[in-house]
Structure formats: structure tokens, C-alpha cells
Amino acid sequence: MKNPFYPDERRRGITEIDPAALAARGIRGIILDVDNTLTTHDNPHPAPGVLEWLEKARGAGLRLIILSNNRPERVSPFAGMLGLAFEADGKKPLPGGFLRACAHMDLSPRETAAVGDQIFTDVIGARLAGVFCLMVDPIEPEPGWFFRLKRRLERPILRAYERRKPQ
Numbered sequence: 317m318k319n320p321f322y323p324d325e326r327r328r329g330i331t332e333i334d335p336a337a338l339a340a341r342g343i344r345g346i347i348l349d350v351d352n353t354l355t356t357h358d359n360p361h362p363a364p365g366v367l368e369w370l371e372k373a374r375g376a377g378l379r380l381i382i383l384s385n386n387r388p389e390r391v392s393p394f395a396g397m398l399g400l401a402f403e404a405d406g407k408k409p410l411p412g413g414f415l416r417a418c419a420h421m422d423l424s425p426r427e428t429a430a431v432g433d434q435i436f437t438d439v440i441g442a443r444l445a446g447v448f449c450l451m452v453d454p455i456e457p458e459p460g461w462f463f464r465l466k467r468r469l470e471r472p473i474l475r476a477y478e479r480r481k482p483q
């Protein structure tokens with residue numbers, strides 16, 4: 317069984333994910349996190365390169381949907397600007413949001429990948445839902461004790477994950 321704390325793959329950022337390579341391995345849709353994956357927290361504009369990357373993903377025939385734990389007031393305008401469907405208040409790491417997102421794209425979890433920047437929400441949720449899991453580095457460090465705690469707890473897990481490779 318796969319380790320629930322480990323992503324399938326890591327990238328420095330979303331623009332380093334190759335949509336055509338995902339499509340070639342049978343992935344037909346991607347569930348996208350927002351904060352620190354597509355843009356920084358509370359930023360209404362996508363990070364540099366994200367618009368071009370979304371076009372590349374669409375060009376590779378991939379369906380796309382946003383799944384965020386953030387509120388609809390935050391997620392809806394952002395998703396609307398990018399022309400993406402969305403699920404807000406996603407309650408990650410519970411798998412329900414991931415499964416709803418798959419259903420929305422009319423895909424099974426096996427045909428779906430998820431991209432996000434946090435182990436304790438994105439990675440665990442993707443694992444529980446059975447979708448292919450890509451973890452990206454957060455675009456920028458977050459303020460606040462809760463985020464600092466989560467990042468601190470991620471560090472030894474990611475170190476162990478990196479040591480484990482190559483299998």
C-alpha cells in the first residue's frame with residue numbers, strides 16, 4: 317500500500333508538470349489546489365506561467381477543476397477568471413471533495429491526478445481518494461503559527477520521501 321503521506325511525484329512548481337506526459341500515462345483530468353499552487357494566498361491573479369500552463373493542459377486534452385479548502389468568496393472569482401469549474405470548502409484531506417471533482421469531470425480516480433502544495437490536505441486527500449498525487453513546493457512561505465507548524469511537520473516526511481528514492 318502506498319504511504320498516505322507521500323506524493324507520487326514532486327515538482328518545484330505547477331509549470332514544471334508536463335501535461336502531455338500525464339496524458340500519455342492515462343491521466344485525463346487534473347484537480348488543482350489554489351493557494352500556493354496556482355497563486356499566493358489571497359492573491360486574485362494567477363502566478364506567472366499559470367495561464368500558459370492551463371492552456372498547455374487543455375491542449376493535451378486534460379479536463380481541469382479546482383478543489384480548494386478556501387471559501388467560495390475566494391475561490392469562485394479566481395476560478396471564474398480562469399474559466400475553471402470549482403469545489404470550494406473542499407474539506408481536504410477528506411476524500412469527498414476529490415471524488416466530487418472526479419465525478420464533475422466524469423472521470424474515475426484512476427484517470428485523475430491532483431496537484432497541491434500541502435501534505436496534510438492535498439497529499440493525504442488525494443491518497444484517500446485514489447488519485448495520482450503531484451506535490452508542488454509552495455510558491456511562498458505562509459505567515460501564521462498554524463502554517464509554520466504544518467510546514468515544520470512536513471519537513472521530516474519530505475526528507476524521508478526524498479531518501480526513499482530511487483526505489
Ligand SMILES: [Mg+2]
Binds near residue numbers: 350351352353434
Ligand atoms: Mg494550497
